[in-house]
Amino acid sequence: MxxxxxxxxxxxxxxxxxxxxxxxxxxxxxxxKAIGMERIAIIEEIEKSKLRGRGGxxxxxxxxxxxxxKEEETVRYVVCNADEGEPGNFKDRxxxxxxPHQMIEGMVIAAYATRATKxxxxxxxxxxxxxxxxxxxxxxxxxxxxxxxxxxGSGFDFDIEIRSGAGSYVCGEEFALIESIEGKPGRTRxxxxxxxxxxxxxxxxxxNNVETFSNFPHILRMGxxxxxxxxxxxxxxxxxxxxxxxxxxxxxxxxxxxxxxxxVIEKLGGGxxxxxxxxxVQLGGASGPIIPEYMLDLTIDFDRFENFDSKTGxxxxxxxxxxxxxFDVLKRIGEFFEHESCGKCTPCREGNLQLLKLVERxxxxxxSEKDLLNIETLSRVMHQTSLCGLGQSAPTAxxxxxxxxxxxxxxxxxxxxx
Amino acid sequence: xxxNILKEYPRQEDYLIEVLLEYQKQKADRHIGEDEIRRIAExxxxxxxxxxxxxxxxxxxxxxxxxxxxxxxxxxVPCYLNDGNTVQRTLEQLLxxxxxxxxxxxxxxxxxxxxxxxxxxxxAIRINDKTYTNLSVDKLKAIISEYRGNT
Ligand SMILES: Cc1cc2nc3c(=O)[nH]c(=O)nc-3n(C[C@H](O)[C@H](O)[C@H](O)COP(=O)(O)O)c2cc1C
Ligand code: SF4
Ligand code: FES
Numbered sequence: 001m002x003x004x005x006x007x008x009x010x011x012x013x014x015x016x017x018x019x020x021x022x023x024x025x026x027x028x029x030x031x032x033k034a035i036g037m038e039r040i041a042i043i044e045e046i047e048k049s050k051l052r053g054r055g056g057x058x059x060x061x062x063x064x065x066x067x068x069x070k071e072e073e074t075v076r077y078v079v080c081n082a083d084e085g086e087p088g089n090f091k092d093r094x095x096x097x098x099x100p101h102q103m104i105e106g107m108v109i110a111a112y113a114t115r116a117t118k119x120x121x122x123x124x125x126x127x128x129x130x131x132x133x134x135x136x137x138x139x140x141x142x143x144x145x146x147x148x149x150x151x152x153g154s155g156f157d158f159d160i161e162i163r164s165g166a167g168s169y170v171c172g173e174e175f176a177l178i179e180s181i182e183g184k185p186g187r188t189r190x191x192x193x194x195x196x197x198x199x200x201x202x203x204x205x206x207x208n209n210v211e212t213f214s215n216f217p218h219i220l221r222m223g224x225x226x227x228x229x230x231x232x233x234x235x236x237x238x239x240x241x242x243x244x245x246x247x248x249x250x251x252x253x254x255x256x257x258x259x260x261x262x263x264v265i266e267k268l269g270g271g272x273x274x275x276x277x278x279x280x281v282q283l284g285g286a287s288g289p290i291i292p293e294y295m296l297d298l299t300i301d302f303d304r305f306e307n308f309d310s311k312t313g314x315x316x317x318x319x320x321x322x323x324x325x326x327f328d329v330l331k332r333i334g335e336f337f338e339h340e341s342c343g344k345c346t347p348c349r350e351g352n353l354q355l356l357k358l359v360e361r362x363x364x365x366x367x368s369e370k371d372l373l374n375i376e377t378l379s380r381v382m383h384q385t386s387l388c389g390l391g392q393s394a395p396t397a398x399x400x401x402x403x404x405x406x407x408x409x410x411x412x413x414x415x416x417x418x
Numbered sequence: 419x420x421x422n423i424l425k426e427y428p429r430q431e432d433y434l435i436e437v438l439l440e441y442q443k444q445k446a447d448r449h450i451g452e453d454e455i456r457r458i459a460e461x462x463x464x465x466x467x468x469x470x471x472x473x474x475x476x477x478x479x480x481x482x483x484x485x486x487x488x489x490x491x492x493x494x495v496p497c498y499l500n501d502g503n504t505v506q507r508t509l510e511q512l513l514x515x516x517x518x519x520x521x522x523x524x525x526x527x528x529x530x531x532x533x534x535x536x537x538x539x540x541x542a543i544r545i546n547d548k549t550y551t552n553l554s555v556d557k558l559k560a561i562i563s564e565y566r567g568n569t
Contacts, residue, residue, distance in 0.1 A: 090535045090536060090538055093535050125439065129549075163435070166478040168477060183435055184468075184472065185472055185476075186476075187475075242538070245496050250540070318537075319499075320499060332493065335493070336532055
């Protein structure tokens with residue numbers, strides 16, 4: 001079996017609006033278990049599981065948990081990053097719309113383990129349906145005392161509030177997100193200190209992705225070691241993949257790490273819609289690399305993706321068939337970053353603007369060798385000197401096409417539009 | 419209307435974005451004007467320039483009057499791959515305005531948006547707080563006539 005349904009196992013079996021369905025399927029049992037455990041033992045179980053963050057950066061989950069648990073400050077926050085703005089990603093929406101209690105249970109477990117006092121879900125403003133479902137879900141959880149005061153008689157108080165984004169991709173970056181919850185423009189801060197030290201309202205803050213929190217109950221249920229047996233050495237567990245583009249069956253698929261990208265596209269996605277040849281695939285979203293068809297035997301694995309120096313970890317696969325022009329795609333990506341740059345630092349603000357102009361010259365087939373040189377230099381400078389991940393990863397698609405589709409650039413230079 | 423919304427939120431500056439979202443959603447011409455900015459700033463105890471900075475930073479907010487219905491057309495790669503520019507062309511033709519403009523009867527404003535997170539149903543658009551997916555020319559026509567009839 002190619003698929004491995006762990007986080008998506010209940011989906012389509014339960015009514016997401018029914019807490020009774022969730023309870024009957026074993027829901028909130030792991031919160032009960034957690035409350036009976038030593039706090040440190042919960043974090044140790046996560047450590048054994050080798051869980052890494054699912055929001056893109058693949059940071060080991062237990063290190064952040066431990067970081068906060070060790071802080072002296074008693075006001076602490078748990079924040080769920082549900083901003084999912086990276087083009088091509090929709091797996092967090094899928095989880096929130098279809099099994100919302102799973103993520104809430106994960107958040108409360110994390111809060112209990114770190115003695116957090118308050119939780120927030122930062123939900124992108126476009127996710128209207130998820131917003132209604134989550135509001136309902138939080139109310140239901142409160143009624144059953146899985147949230148609120150003295151949760152299940154444990155003496156532990158914790159509640160969660162939803163905060164909406166307002167159409168800004170960069171607010172998915174953790175410090176921009178913090179600024180946004182505080183009611184400010186989403187402009188990042190310089191690190192360190194990290195959010196686990198000085199986060200929301202200046203207090204220690206645990207920020208994890210929707211899918212990361214959704215894994216916590218499963219780790220407690222299976223035990224960390226059994227969880228670590230799923231997937232590969234460097235990447236344990238399963239990954240939710242958002243499959244889109246020129247593919248017959250787009251959608252969310254849950255696979256164990258280590259599965260070849262080709263299998264996801266062909267066996268789960270049914271290949272291209274009309275049997276056309278695949279030309280290239282973008283991994284992770286707009287900030288991920290574009291790889292040619294012959295590299296599709298690459299497996300889904302954080303360490304493999306690290307070679308691209310990008311945050312491919314969110315798990316999007318965007319399939320493009322032979323009709324698609326490399327530069328048309330780069331132009332869309334360029335427009336996205338130019339629009340979404342927060343403007344705080346020059347390499348990203350000015351760089352994205354210039355990069356877009358250069359790419360447009362290639363779209364119009366009016367580019368010179370000098371333009372190619374400028375693209376290369378500018379991309380490198382942006383990658384190395386931008387303040388946050390947005391500017392650093394904006395040129396990733398360019399780097400990868402310069403590497404794998406260089407002949408397309410050369411062709412434009414040698415055969416300009418007259 | 420603004421006063422009613424303000425009453426529902428604590429007088430804390432971190433509710434600024436929530437207040438702006440709620441107000442703009444309820445207001446027929448979908449924008450936040452100068453007087454309202456002053457009132458919101460006063461109520462939450464922040465400076466007017468701070469409210470301005472938030473409004474100008476976030477794509478959702480507008481300081482110019484817009485149509486009753488905001489139509490956002492997704493322009494990112496997965497939608498583009500499934501559509502080219504058909505959705506945009508069709509809507510511009512149906513409404514007789516370009517992206518960025520409002521129809522004369524103030525019913526519709528056409529805008530671009532980054533990925534709506536519905537790429538599995540590409541191409542996608544969002545109208546006010548509802549997302550429509552797997553669009554075709556016929557489907558777009560039906561959607562627009564529904565909004566014309568209802569409002
Ligand atoms: C520009 C930018 C956008 C991001 N958007 C998201 C997002 O939408 N969702 C998310 O979970 N992480 C996003 N991240 C990563 C977060 O900064 C952070 O690493 C993540 O929320 C940590 O959670 P995790 O450890 O569970 O992955 C983004 C990062 C950058 C630089
Ligand atoms: S890299 Fe871009 S988004 Fe990040 S701080 Fe600089 S200007 Fe803002
Ligand atoms: S690209 Fe249009 S919804 Fe994602």
